[in-house]
Amino acid sequence: METKILKPTEENIRLAAEIIRNGGLVAFPTETVYGLGANALDSAAAAKIYEVKGRPSDNPMIVHIARASDIGQLTPRLSPDIVTLIDTFWPGPLTMVVKRKALVPDVTTGGLDTVAVRMPDNIAALALINEAGCPIAAPSANLSGRPSPTKAQHVIDDLSGKIEAVLAGEDCRVGIESTVVDMTGEIPTILRPGILTAEDISAALGKKVEYDKSLFVHPSRFPKENGCREKICTESSAAKSKDSDDLNAGFDDDFKPKSPGMKYKHYAPKAEMVVVEGQRDNVKAEIERLKMLNERLGNKVGVILFEEKAFIEAAHDLFADLRQMDKEDVDLILAGALSDNDGVGFAVMNRMLKSAGYNIVKV
Ligand code: AMP
Ligand code: MG
Numbered sequence: 001m002e003t004k005i006l007k008p009t010e011e012n013i014r015l016a017a018e019i020i021r022n023g024g025l026v027a028f029p030t031e032t033v034y035g036l037g038a039n040a041l042d043s044a045a046a047a048k049i050y051e052v053k054g055r056p057s058d059n060p061m062i063v064h065i066a067r068a069s070d071i072g073q074l075t076p077r078l079s080p081d082i083v084t085l086i087d088t089f090w091p092g093p094l095t096m097v098v099k100r101k102a103l104v105p106d107v108t109t110g111g112l113d114t115v116a117v118r119m120p121d122n123i124a125a126l127a128l129i130n131e132a133g134c135p136i137a138a139p140s141a142n143l144s145g146r147p148s149p150t151k152a153q154h155v156i157d158d159l160s161g162k163i164e165a166v167l168a169g170e171d172c173r174v175g176i177e178s179t180v181v182d183m184t185g186e187i188p189t190i191l192r193p194g195i196l197t198a199e200d201i202s203a204a205l206g207k208k209v210e211y212d213k214s215l216f217v218h219p220s221r222f223p224k225e226n227g228c229r230e231k232i233c234t235e236s237s238a239a240k241s242k243d244s245d246d247l248n249a250g251f252d253d254d255f256k257p258k259s260p261g262m263k264y265k266h267y268a269p270k271a272e273m274v275v276v277e278g279q280r281d282n283v284k285a286e287i288e289r290l291k292m293l294n295e296r297l298g299n300k301v302g303v304i305l306f307e308e309k310a311f312i313e314a315a316h317d318l319f320a321d322l323r324q325m326d327k328e329d330v331d332l333i334l335a336g337a338l339s340d341n342d343g344v345g346f347a348v349m350n351r352m353l354k355s356a357g358y359n360i361v362k363v
Pocket of ligand 2: 139140148
């Protein structure tokens with residue numbers, strides 16, 4: 001199929017909305033990353049998203065709405081906390097997991113009795129949802145496992161020929177996906193960290209907010225080989241090809257994260273990637289050492305080293321940098337870990353470690 005590349009003019013938004021209403025797929029910009037959208041209430045349309053992305057069908061999608069009050073269509077019950085978070089953070093990069101109404105199909109929720117909902121802060125996205133007249137289910141508009149798209153070109157690179165249209169708007173302001181907070185239990189629990197942190201949410205609610213424990217579990221997809229760091233950089237591609245098809249590698253069979261997406265391979269560049277963690281000067285020195293070593297071995301090496309504490313910039317640039325390095329046919333990406341004492345740094349590190357398949361060198 002020919003994918004229409006549409007600038008987000010009024011006329012094109014009408015066209016894109018018609019595609020959604022007719023059960024087709026349209027990628028569109030949001031402030032976080034580009035989304036791949038379908039009518040969230042149409043099982044057949046939503047099912048196409050999984051097919052096109054190659055996304056596991058038990059990994060539910062976020063449902064996007066254009067008016068905060070539309071959440072009432074999707075959930076039977078709004079708690080005062082949910083209302084407070086809507087008033088404080090919507091439109092914005094906060095997704096809430098709430099009980100679902102029966103009209104939200106199993107395909108959209110991955111069979112769960114909850115639904116994840118968000119109102120994005122992007123004019124084109126809001127206009128599209130409004131014009132479509134239905135909530136839009138939209139995971140990130142990348143092939144499953146690849147870094148999320150933060151520019152229209154990233155979407156075109158991954159999905160051209162597979163979807164009806166791309167609403168090619170602006171680059172994404174945030175650059176990493178929304179914070180996902182589970183509002184169904186006693187204590188609001190963050191399932192996916194983002195630029196809105198536990199502290200931000202806690203301040204709005206005046207109560208404790210937790211990070212889900214599985215965010216602190218590092219599945220060792222690539223177990224570190226003792227005492228031979230050089231090997232990680234020269235032989236780890238063998239380890240990767242062995243494991244990369246096994247989406248659950250490193251997790252126990254009985255691992256049941258609250259957010260199904262947590263157990264899947266994510267954000268991976270084509271290049272081998274290593275995160276170097278430790279005190280800043282040591283990190284710089286180790287990256288330099290590994291770079292020289294690998295270049296001598298004939299590898300093309302890319303380096304990602306953000307300014308210290310520049311967490312927002314790191315969030316904005318990480319996925320775009322990974323995709324750029326793939327375009328340049330880099331063999332090995334060496335990334336400096338951020339000190340994650342800030343909630344935003346934690347969110348970026350969550351992505352960076354997954355991108356690297358938890359391939360970590362400590363210095
Ligand atoms: P993506 O659509 O790629 O931005 O990913 C959405 C994330 O939200 C995934 O990690 C999903 O597993 C998670 N998610 C979506 N719906 C739910 C839900 N009902 N309960 C828990 N996690 C959810
Ligand atoms: Mg995604």
